[in-house]
Amino acid sequence: MSSGCEVIVVGGGLAGLMATIVACENNLRVKLFTLLPAKRSHSVCAQGGINASVNTKGEGDSPEIHFYETVYGGDFLANQPPVKAMCENAPNIVYLLDRMGVMFNRTPEGFLDFRRFGGTQYHRTAFAGATTGQQILYALDEQVRRFESSGLVKKYTGWEFLRAVIDDDNICRGIVAGNIHTQEIEYFKADAVVIATGGLGMIFGKSTNSVICTGSAQSILYKQGVKYANGEFIQVHPTAIAGGDKLRLISESVRGEGGRIWTYKDGKPWYFLEEKYPKYGNLVPRDIASREIFNVCVNMGLGIDGKNQVYLDVTHIDRQTLEYKLGGVLEIYEKFMGEDPYTKPMKVFPAVHYTMGGLWVDYNQMTNIPGLFAAGECEYQYHGANRLGANSLLSCIHGGMVVGKKIPEYLKGLDKSCADIGENLFEREKKSVLSKFERYKSLKGKENPYHLHKELGELMTENVTVIRYNDKLKMTIEKIKELKERFNKIDILDNSDFGNQTLFYVNQLANMLDLALVITKGALLRNESRGSHYKPEFPQRDDENFLKTTIAIYDEKNDEPVISYEEVDTSLIKPVTRKYD
Amino acid sequence: MKIRVIVERRMSPVSTPYINEFDLDVEESANVISVLMEIRRNPVTVSGEKVAPVSFECSCLEEVCGACTMNINGKARQACSALVKDLGSKIYLSPLRKFPVLRDLIVDRKRIFEGLRRVKAWIPIDGTHGLGPGPKVSEKTQRIGYKLSRCMSCGVCMEACPQVNDRSNFIGPAVIAQVLLFNLHPTGAMIKEDRLEALMDEGGISECGNAQNCVKACPKQVPLTFSIAKLNRDTLFYSIKRLLDS
Structure with a gap:
């Protein structure tokens, strides 16, 4: 059971591309589905770098320390064996990227250079200026183009995932997808499907994510019976800049290279992170930095110019160093804020950035549906309750590699190929998508879908980010349910049958509403504080009751998630209190 | 600030191009993407006609993905980094000319x-x-x-x-x-x-x-x-x- 097998990969970011490359190396043919050309995937936005403990600075760093700090930084919520495997594989990954020609910064001797990042004291982060994600994405895209050239990869650019095809034995046999330009909806058979669809920042309206990061695919799968894990763990990045269309990230690498956070107190500069956390200073993990900035601005009213913003200052660093190591990100600040960050401190505030939670997968990256795999930000496996900076590019690539290696093993044990399955199943699944889209097209109510989305984003940002209160979470759940009701009264706005973006957007909106419910209900039921999830009413971590993975399963009858908990594998490192002062 | 946005449109690769004009009141810090998002929320032309939302491609909004490239006042550039305050009160948007148009401002590159x-x-x-x-x-x-x-x-x-x-x-x-x-x-x-x-x-x-x-x-x-x-x-x-x- 291997010749003639087709693999479908959904998503053209780092995880999807890496899965594609390794599958091709195993002589599997891959159909790659992406919304945009892979080069434009959200991985392009990652700025700061990728972690790997290769110890080129003589500091005594090692993969074991990287493993410990990742588990510790994640407040012990991650299952430990896969995290260990990832950290051990990290040096190989960075060397591989180096071999692929990624233009990493170099030391004067020509070796890879490494910088500091949050949650560690070591120089562990390889980087390409401040556009590392872009550089790595391009390298993987180029390798995939090589396989496209040799006929192993067929690209479906501009196709959106709309449904998994799961047979009566509960095995994944393919997908239904729609062409966002021609609006054709079709099914595609496969013996293994990889979901690598990234994050879900759009649920919060404005975030640091690209507009394509809606979490739509994950939500569809959750509603088809795939388990969704740790949904409530949403990372809020401490330093972003405000905009009417999005919140733009100012990389943690700015602090890694010496940038300082401050505001005025009693008329004098106050470096509150350095004061409170002398050991890590500005490089405390993101959840902690975000809460401190939030506290200084919202509770103490000490934001710059009376607004919710603090300074991120690099003006003490020489221009040449800044240009070489941080040019890309400082350029973003300058272009969008119209101020020179080389001479004036930047004004920043926390913004929704990353989801630690995602589709539940086993150590082989397979979901609870055989044949359906997931890798990258859309799954939950590597970051526990808080992700350390520069571990996301790593987890995407590592996850993609694992998938690519595990698929051949899975295929060996498969007794029937998708080619042996009758057309009926596929026709049935396609029909269910078609009828859903027909229903959207017939919606002629008074509600504007774009306004509904804005309301959802504001609701989630206000109540389900840095500080969480149970009464507000309950209210949020009620409001989301109201939005779901109002969704049925929307106006589709566009009746055209070519390039109708509203039609696909409305489908994404429906999916965002369902996933918002998963996130909020998970947050409501977790009565403790751990990593990014912080409740003033329950300020301590509660290992006895909540050292557990949250599992959301869709209950069709009540149209909402049922939450249960799974044990966390802490067999390698004993949980201790997490402190950075 | 009050602006007029003139969009060169086309509903499909084979249909005839036409113009829609929109009047908007936007914030000082707005860029062309936030303008297009506003038009999408309320697609009503200067003559009060309700039209289909304008289709456009965008993703990162940080000028690193390249998706939102179009002609803005005759110059090809990314819409996300085109700030309204630098463009004057009349903004003319059209698709790239050197690539086949799919719909409105979207081209196939x-x-x-x-x-x-x-x-x-x-x-x-x-x-x-x-x-x-x-x-x-x-x-x-x-x-x-x-x-x-x-x-x-x-x-x-x-x-x-x-x-x-x-x-x-x-x-x-x-x-x-x-x-x-x-x-x-x-x-x-x-x-x-x-x-x-x-x-x-x-x-x-x-x-x-x-x-x-x-x-x-x-x-x-x-x-x-x-x-x-x-x-x-x-x-x-x-x-x-x-x-x-x-």
Whole structure:
């Protein structure tokens, strides 16, 4: 059971591309589905770098320390064996990227250079200026183009995932997808499907994510019976800049290279992170930095110019160093804020950035549906309750590699190929998508879908980010349910049958509403504080009751998630209190 | 601030283009993407007609993905980094001219990616298995390589280039610059002759008319004319060598 097998990969970011490359190396043919050309995937936005403990600075760093700090930084919520495997594989990954020609910064001797990042004291982060994600994405895209050239990869650019095809034995046999330009909806058979669809920042309206990061695919799968894990763990990045269309990230690498956070107190500069956390200073993990900035601005009213913003200052660093190591990100600040960050401190505030939670997968990256795999930000496996900076590019690539290696093993044990399955199943699944889209097209109510989305984003940002209160979470759940009701009264706005973006957007909106419910209900039921999830009413971590993975399963009858908990594998490192002062 | 937005539209690749005009009141900090988002929320023209929302492509909104490239007041650029306060009270939006229009402001730029395939814009690695670090690269080479590798395949250089037109199949400046990127890498150089041959093919480097519009238009300051000049020499030397060896 291997010749003639087709693999479908959904998503053209780092995880999807890496899965594609390794599958091709195993002589599997891959159909790659992406919304945009892979080069434009959200991985392009990652700025700061990728972690790997290769110890080129003589500091005594090692993969074991990287493993410990990742588990510790994640407040012990991650299952430990896969995290260990990832950290051990990290040096190989960075060397591989180096071999692929990624233009990493170099030391004067020509070796890879490494910088500091949050949650560690070591120089562990390889980087390409401040556009590392872009550089790595391009390298993987180029390798995939090589396989496209040799006929192993067929690209479906501009196709959106709309449904998994799961047979009566509960095995994944393919997908239904729609062409966002021609609006054709079709099914595609496969013996293994990889979901690598990234994050879900759009649920919060404005975030640091690209507009394509809606979490739509994950939500569809959750509603088809795939388990969704740790949904409530949403990372809020401490330093972003405000905009009417999005919140733009100012990389943690700015602090890694010496940038300082401050505001005025009693008329004098106050470096509150350095004061409170002398050991890590500005490089405390993101959840902690975000809460401190939030506290200084919202509770103490000490934001710059009376607004919710603090300074991120690099003006003490020489221009040449800044240009070489941080040019890309400082350029973003300058272009969008119209101020020179080389001479004036930047004004920043926390913004929704990353989801630690995602589709539940086993150590082989397979979901609870055989044949359906997931890798990258859309799954939950590597970051526990808080992700350390520069571990996301790593987890995407590592996850993609694992998938690519595990698929051949899975295929060996498969007794029937998708080619042996009758057309009926596929026709049935396609029909269910078609009828859903027909229903959207017939919606002629008074509600504007774009306004509904804005309301959802504001609701989630206000109540389900840095500080969480149970009464507000309950209210949020009620409001989301109201939005779901109002969704049925929307106006589709566009009746055209070519390039109708509203039609696909409305489908994404429906999916965002369902996933918002998963996130909020998970947050409501977790009565403790751990990593990014912080409740003033329950300020301590509660290992006895909540050292557990949250599992959301869709209950069709009540149209909402049922939450249960799974044990966390802490067999390698004993949980201790997490402190950075 | 009050602005008028004039959009050149088309409902499908084969339908006739037409104009819609919208009046908006937007914040000082708005960019063209937030303007288009506002139009999408409330697609009513100046004459009060309710029309279909304007379709446009965008993703990162940080000028690194290249998706939202279009003509703004006659200049090809990314809509996300085009701030309204710099554009005046009348903003004219139209799709890129050098690529087939799909709908409204969306074009199909697949010829750029096909070009990258033609010139083998990749490093020929043996596989993803562990083989230790890559070849050492000097800081100097890295600095040039990094500048070249920031190209986001947005198509602005092709839009600006007079040689990219209906009568030519010029591969364009962006793809040529990528040849330099891969030829200067120690492993990439192992197949540099393949890339030079591809550049010497029809639609290759000889189509360049040296107008130098590309380098002025590039939003990422990719050294395009430097690359073309360098590869003109390399292809010349290579063709002499090929002649002598034959």
